[in-house]
Amino acid sequence: MKTSEADVELMRIFNFTAADLEANRVGHITEQQSSRLHKLINNEILFNSIFIGALLIIAWFIVIKIMSVVPPNYDKLIMIIMVMGVIPTLLSVSYLAYKKIQIITDIKNEHVDVAQGIAKSWTVKNYSYVAVSDKKLDLGLNLNRQLEVYLWTLPKETQFRVYYVSKSKKVVVMEIINS
Numbered sequence: 001m002k003t004s005e006a007d008v009e010l011m012r013i014f015n016f017t018a019a020d021l022e023a024n025r026v027g028h029i030t031e032q033q034s035s036r037l038h039k040l041i042n043n044e045i046l047f048n049s050i051f052i053g054a055l056l057i058i059a060w061f062i063v064i065k066i067m068s069v070v071p072p073n074y075d076k077l078i079m080i081i082m083v084m085g086v087i088p089t090l091l092s093v094s095y096l097a098y099k100k101i102q103i104i105t106d107i108k109n110e111h112v113d114v115a116q117g118i119a120k121s122w123t124v125k126n127y128s129y130v131a132v133s134d135k136k137l138d139l140g141l142n143l144n145r146q147l148e149v150y151l152w153t154l155p156k157e158t159q160f161r162v163y164y165v166s167k168s169k170k171v172v173v174m175e176i177i178n179s
Contacts, residue, residue, distance in 0.1 A: 007175055013146045016173050024112050024163040024173045033172045034107045040140045040170065041103045044127075045096050052092050059085035099168065106165035112172060119160040119174070121147045130171060132162045137171045147174075 011017070015036065023030045029037075063085075117133040128139035130147065139147065151158075159177040164170060 009150055010174050010176070013150060014171070014173055021163075021173055021175060024114075027111055027114075029107065029110050029112050029165065029172060034110075037103050037107060037165065037168075037170060037172070041100055041168075044140065045100065048092065048096055052089055056085060056089060102168035103165075103170070106167045106170070109166070111166065112163045113166050115162045115164065116177065117159060118157065119151060119162065121151060123148075130162065130174075132160060135162075135164075135169070137162060137164050137169045139171050 007021075011021075016033065020030045020033055024033075115132040115135045115137065119130050119132050121128065121130045121139065123129075123145070128145075128147070130137050130139055154176075161175050161177050162171055163173040163175075165172060
């Protein structure tokens with residue numbers, strides 16, 4: 001199958017090679033894609049850790065300020081504020097660990113799934129998604145802006161084949177289906 005100009009642009013956006021695409025077409029993930037998935041989840045963990053760390057610093061600053069102005073008999077208030085900071089942090093860290101486990105499981109399975117149809121992409125809180133055939137798939141951090149601009153240049157009825165890993169629903173490759 002010859003690579004079209006459209007495929008070259010998708011190759012640039014998703015950073016994959018013709019060999020990656022061929023492996024995905026037969027349902028396998030390549031070493032390079034496994035490495036990219038690890039980097040992707042590590043970047044997401046780093047991004048979220050920085051955000052969580054900033055929130056914790058602000059929360060501790062508020063607790064310290066409150067402790068300096070409230071009388072000593074307000075220990076319960078201070079404990080509530082501290083717990084309110086710990087619970088969201090634990091939930092966030094647990095969610096990030098869950099996402100990392102999903103990626104590790106996907107990579108161990110060495111398998112990709114396929115969805116086919118018209119693609120729509122969007123961004124929510126710096127994370128990007130694409131919908132194809134009623135499947136919401138994860139593009140990762142900020143990839144959507146490049147993809148969205150590219151999709152605008154194509155006819156609305158353009159059909160795509162999207163290869164993704166099953167547990168985390170992370171997209172590894174997209175290709176245009178030549179009709």
